[in-house]
Amino acid sequence: MTTEITKETMGFQTEVKQLLHLMIHSLYSHPEIFLRELISNASDAADKLRYAALSDSTLLGSDPNLEIRVGFDEDNRTVTITDNGIGMDRDDMIANLGTIAKSGTSEFLKNMTGDQQKDSQLIGKFGVGFYSAFIVADKVRVESLKAGETQAVSWESDGSGEFTIEPAEKSTRGTRITLFLKDDQKKFANGWELRSIIRKYSDHISIPILMEKNEMPSEDEENKDEKKAPEWETVNTAKALWTRSRSDISDDEYKEFYHHISHDYSDPLKWSHNAVEGKLEYTSLLYIPSKAPMDLYNREMDRGLKLFVQRVFIMDKAEEFLPLYLRFIKGVLDTNDLSLNVSREILQKDPQVDSMRTALTKRVLDMLSKMAKNDPEQYQSFWKEFGQVLKEGPGEDFANREKIAKLLRFSSTEDAKSEQTVSLEDYVSRMQEGQDKIYYVAAESFNAAKSSPHLEVFRKKGIEVLLMCDRIDEWLMAHLNEFDGKQFEDVARGDLDLGKMDSEEDKKAHEEVEKKSEDLVKRVQDVLSEQVESVRVTHRLTESPACLVVGANDMGAQMRRIMEAAGQAVPDSKPIFEINPEHPLITRLDQEQDEDRFAELTKVLLDQARLAEGGQLDDPGAYVQRLNKLLMELSGN
Numbered sequence: 215m216t217t218e219i220t221k222e223t224m225g226f227q228t229e230v231k232q233l234l235h236l237m238i239h240s241l242y243s244h245p246e247i248f249l250r251e252l253i254s255n256a257s258d259a260a261d262k263l264r265y266a267a268l269s270d271s272t273l274l275g276s277d278p279n280l281e282i283r284v285g286f287d288e289d290n291r292t293v294t295i296t297d298n299g300i301g302m303d304r305d306d307m308i309a310n311l312g313t314i315a316k317s318g319t320s321e322f323l324k325n326m327t328g329d330q331q332k333d334s335q336l337i338g339k340f341g342v343g344f345y346s347a348f349i350v351a352d353k354v355r356v357e358s359l360k361a362g363e364t365q366a367v368s369w370e371s372d373g374s375g376e377f378t379i380e381p382a383e384k385s386t387r388g389t390r391i392t393l394f395l396k397d398d399q400k401k402f403a404n405g406w407e408l409r410s411i412i413r414k415y416s417d418h419i420s421i422p423i424l425m426e427k428n429e430m431p432s433e434d435e436e437n438k439d440e441k442k443a444p445e446w447e448t449v450n451t452a453k454a455l456w457t458r459s460r461s462d463i464s465d466d467e468y469k470e471f472y473h474h475i476s477h478d479y480s481d482p483l484k485w486s487h488n489a490v491e492g493k494l495e496y497t498s499l500l501y502i503p504s505k506a507p508m509d510l511y512n513r514e515m516d517r518g519l520k521l522f523v524q525r526v527f528i529m530d531k532a533e534e535f536l537p538l539y540l541r542f543i544k545g546v547l548d549t550n551d552l553s554l555n556v557s558r559e560i561l562q563k564d565p566q567v568d569s570m571r572t573a574l575t576k577r578v579l580d581m582l583s584k585m586a587k588n589d590p591e592q593y594q595s596f597w598k599e600f601g602q603v604l605k606e607g608p609g610e611d612f613a614n615r616e617k618i619a620k621l622l623r624f625s626s627t628e629d630a631k632s633e634q635t636v637s638l639e640d641y642v643s644r645m646q647e648g649q650d651k652i653y654y655v656a657a658e659s660f661n662a663a664k665s666s667p668h669l670e671v672f673r674k675k676g677i678e679v680l681l682m683c684d685r686i687d688e689w690l691m692a693h694l695n696e697f698d699g700k701q702f703e704d705v706a707r708g709d710l711d712l713g714k715m716d717s718e719e720d721k722k723a724h725e726e727v728e729k730k731s732e733d734l735v736k737r738v739q740d741v742l743s744e745q746v747e748s749v750r751v752t753h754r755l756t757e758s759p760a761c762l763v764v765g766a767n768d769m770g771a772q773m774r775r776i777m778e779a780a781g782q783a784v785p786d787s788k789p790i791f792e793i794n795p796e797h798p799l800i801t802r803l804d805q806e807q808d809e810d811r812f813a814e815l816t817k818v819l820l821d822q823a824r825l826a827e828g829g830q831l832d833d834p835g836a837y838v839q840r841l842n843k844l845l846m847e848l849s850g851n
């Protein structure tokens with residue numbers, strides 16, 4: 215079958231033009247990465263062919279040994295990378311080599327600063343792919359014959375805005391990329407140079423990367439006329455990295471392999487490589503990245519492991535092997551326990567997959583626990599990037615709740631730093647005698663948490679309180695009931711019970727104040743009956759006149775605000791208003807005979823309590839008016 219292809223000229227998608235421009239200008243200091251990118255694509259093309267051949271073995275034809283060849287021509291300043299992988303037809307070329315389909319591209323481009331140092335780091339995070347060819351070449355030709363087809367196609371561009379597509383003469387399956395090097399990049403048309411780049415960046419590629427042997431003629435051969443057929447030799451180790459023994463793999467090889475599978479060119483923070491035998495048989499190589507991807511908080515982000523069955527690549531992004539809260543993990547899983555024609559649908563139902571998921575989850579949590587114990591600094595850098603996602607864990611993974619809880623880090627009144635460094639174990643080790651609860655406060659911002667009036671009595675008694683202000687925190691706490699046998703208690707919720715930490719004298723004094731304030735409480739209650747559930751004398755405050763408390767079973771203020779902001783219906787519940795009769799303002803309130811002024815002052819106190827916990831007022835204008843009126847009275851007008 216011959217498909218009619220005529221020569222066509224087309225324009226790049228705008229993003230491609232932007233990317234090309236930025237790349238050429240910010241990556242000029244690492245031009246050699248073009249080779250790693252093109253070899254990586256060639257290796258992916260081989261994986262895709264092998265996978266397609268599982269259902270149609272004729273695709274491999276008479277050329278079943280998948281490999282990559284790298285050649286060069288010093289005189290003509292060209293480098294060619296040839297593979298016998300899946301290949302591309304005309305439509306593939308237009309879709310793949312003229313546009314960028316990857317999610318996040320436009321955000322990525324928006325993040326570019328124009329500062330080359332920073333931008334080259336960003337580009338590293340993104341993975342540059344095929345277009346990196348234009349860092350070294352002023353013209354690129356891609357000739358390809360797609361597996362199973364007969365008409366080859368050629369794509370050509372100088373990277374400035376357009377590309378052409380036309381029929382090509384190529385009778386072997388796969389893709390040949392020819393780079394016409396820029397004058398100042400001609401050093402790449404050299405055997406030593408290319409070999410050393412391949413060994414450095416692409417050694418882990420699992421199929422052979424071949425280069426011509428003795429492309430430098432030896433002295434006694436130099437004058438011989440007859441040309442020998444070129445002999446090729448394998449330049450890389452050519453063995454799937456995860457199948458090799460751990461002790462034979464260097465850190466640099468692990469890192470390069472991470473770059474290859476993750477398309478993230480920052481180095482990983484840590485990895486764990488294990489071969490499991492027994493009931494389940496699989497090898498996993500899991501990486502913790504050092505930086506969060508741009509779309510980490512999008513629960514739909516690309517995630518999952520690269521799945522191989524008996525060394526054959528099956529799919530990218532196999533999501534079923536790790537829970538959502540570990541979506542940042544990158545890696546490879548190769549198993550003999552699944553069939554080669556496994557599909558996503560089968561993965562979702564297969565009990566073996568469940569068992570592997572349990573084991574891999576444990577593996578990641580163990581890797582994190584070890585890091586937390588042996589290298590707290592490294593763990594801190596992990597926590598900064600991924601802590602918020604890990605906080606989704608206790609709600610999602612009941613079985614590992616305790617384990618995840620040990621990995622959590624919080625801010626606390628102990629050092630009042632916004633950096634989250636305090637573990638629950640640290641907290642428990644500092645608990646006071648008689649303390650049987652882990653106290654926390656959740657607020658909209660770190661500062662609101664730090665200066666929450668609810669902390670006053672804790673400060674006075676020297677009891678540590680965890681300060682929470684991440685959006686996920688209240689949700690987290692709804693799923694964490696206890697740690698190490700100690701219940702968690704929100705200091706802004708329900709009746710405050712300091713248990714044994716309240717002395718008999720404290721309790722007695724409190725009862726007395728309560729008794730003395732009965733009338734006042736009733737008067738306040740009458741004024742605020744619409745706004746609050748009830749009014750009572752506080753245990754919590756030592757310096758503030760009043761505060762709001764959430765009923766023991768009601769939704770916390772932070773969660774309420776998040777749900778309201780998301781437009782969700784929130785159950786109706788009113789807060790409890792607590793007053794501190796020892797505060798001079800409350801004493802003054804108690805003495806107020808004029809009921810109107812009493813009501814005004816009471817309402818100001820209520821609004822202030824709301825502001826102090828980071829909340830918003832229903833009617834800020836009325837609050838300002840009341841306050842101004844009081845100020846005027848104070849100043850004697």
Ligand SMILES: Nc1ncnc2c1ncn2[C@@H]1O[C@H](COP(=O)(O)OP(=O)(O)OP(=O)(O)O)[C@@H](O)[C@H]1O
Nearest residue numbers: 255256259301302310311341342343344345389477
């Ligand atoms: N040698 C090749 N054989 C077959 N298809 C290829 C080859 N090189 C590139 N492609 C196709 O072009 C697409 C774009 O390649 P490109 O390198 O720009 O992005 P990518 O490989 O998808 O991602 P990354 O940016 O991480 O490398 C590939 O996804 C693939 O479909």
